[in-house]
Amino acid sequence: MNLVDVLLAGATLGGLYALVAMGLTLQYGVARIMNLSYGEFLIAPAFLAYVLVVQHGASPLAVLVLALPLGFALQWAVYQLLLTPLVRRTGAGPQLEVDSILATFGLLFVVQGVMLVAFGGNYHSYGYLSVPVQVLGSTVAANRLLVLLVALGLGAGLYLLLTRTRIGTVVRAVAVAPRFAPLVGIDVRRTAALAFGLGGALVAACGVLVSMFLPFSATMGTMFAMKALIVVIMGGVGNLMGCLLAGLLLGFAETLVASFVDPGLTLAVNYALFLLVLLLRPAGLFGRAAR
């Protein structure tokens, strides 16, 4: 593999990780609930895309547009129906943390189980735009470039939404000071549900993107959630720019290890990196969590 190959592969993978992690950082940073079932809601849209594309001949891009509102509604409902009762019961505190971990674990297994029953444990994929394209003297599949572009577009869109609109300001206010936000008339629980929904829309879009260029299986969600967590914690909870940098870092590290050291070690490197970050910089690589 030459350097351009590695750079492009790393950028696509890293961009995707960053995007997946942005949704999670939004959910965790605003609602303060770690959604461990996050990865399952990436794989479910991937299967949706698989079914629509293979059996009904839809275009993956159309599925992408469909996945955004669907993902939003789904995660919004998860927060309202499953997590609000826990927030009411325990308030905010260590008990809420334990309860929400268990509840989202439960959700993880239920969703994963349903997908296993419906699709089995095998890898699925469909061909889409797998034509080679020449970029700077290196050959890339067109679908990877498309994924990179869409990921950039979605990331930029989210950034503008959060920094340039009123609703984005509200979301950031809750992320920064959940206890003081009500003083200026912000409904914290509604905002948390909104942040969950936004994260859901993003992760659903990522799922469709993944289905365009990677084989996926029903049990892969945990791996994606784990990587998203690595990126979120590395970037600092609630920090979108940190997410982008940490995501790219992880993507490059993985590609480098896979192409120059040993592909069997990528997961081990991931976990080792993650454990190190957790131990040494639990507030993130870039200092305190920014807004």
Add this chain to the structure above:
Amino acid sequence: MSRRTWAAWGAGAAVFAALALLPRWIGSDYLLSLAISVLMYGVLASAWALFSGPTRYVSLATVAFFGVGAYTTAVLGEVLPWAGVLAAALALGVAMALVVGLATLRLSGVYFVIFSFGLAELVKQLVTWWEVNVTQEIGRYVFVDITQQDIYWQLLALLALVLALRALIDRTRLGLALRVIGEDETVAVHVGIDTTVAKVLLFTLSAAFMTLAGAVMAPRWTYIDPSIAFAPVISFQTLIMALLGGAGALLGPLLGAVPLVLLFELLSAHFPNHFSILLGGVFMVIVYLVPRGLIGLWRRRSRP
């Protein structure tokens, strides 16, 4: 100790003596292996609750230690006598728990949960990599001269030990310190509790039992590979069994282990593909319906 405590210890000893005689008249191998499953999860859940019950740290590292124990037996089983294998497993588990404990116990809440899960996966990946690249074969046969009945008795002994240990610790200053840590760690530090020592000590004890359980269980499988020995589902099952029964009480984890092992056994025979849904369902039931465990439910009933 008061007369009531003596009576409780006596009753416990009598129950365990009766259980030890059980294999004498269990005729069928199936029932014996079912009893072994119950005991294995009884030990794992009780060991899990030894640390996590009072401190409320949710650990998913159970299978990391369990798997290391199982692999010790697989690697050393033919080289060392059985007692030597167990001693080696114990030493490995304790060493690993000390390193991990000292490094990680300043994490808390969700970070600790994810860390412990990541740890189990990391160990699994490393063992897999080692087997593929260094020993060149994935999977090992366990040839040890241990019968099903031996496994049963050894697990029973482990269970008795872990329960007795917890009962003893609960009565000491260490037990009190752990409960304070569970209530509020900042307060614990302020009243002069050395939280690191207390947590690492208990984490190591609990890990030691998990490692031993893994070492004892290995001969039952005869063949192991990393995905069997380090199956994350073992951690999850241990966790929900302890929580369903009530991790805060001495017999809580056991109370959760017995019905769930039987339920999983029954359902995995009839609905093998639906196991994951079932597991998730049990998680949900615990969170929404019995947040304090079966023991908590019973206690609330008995004193209205």
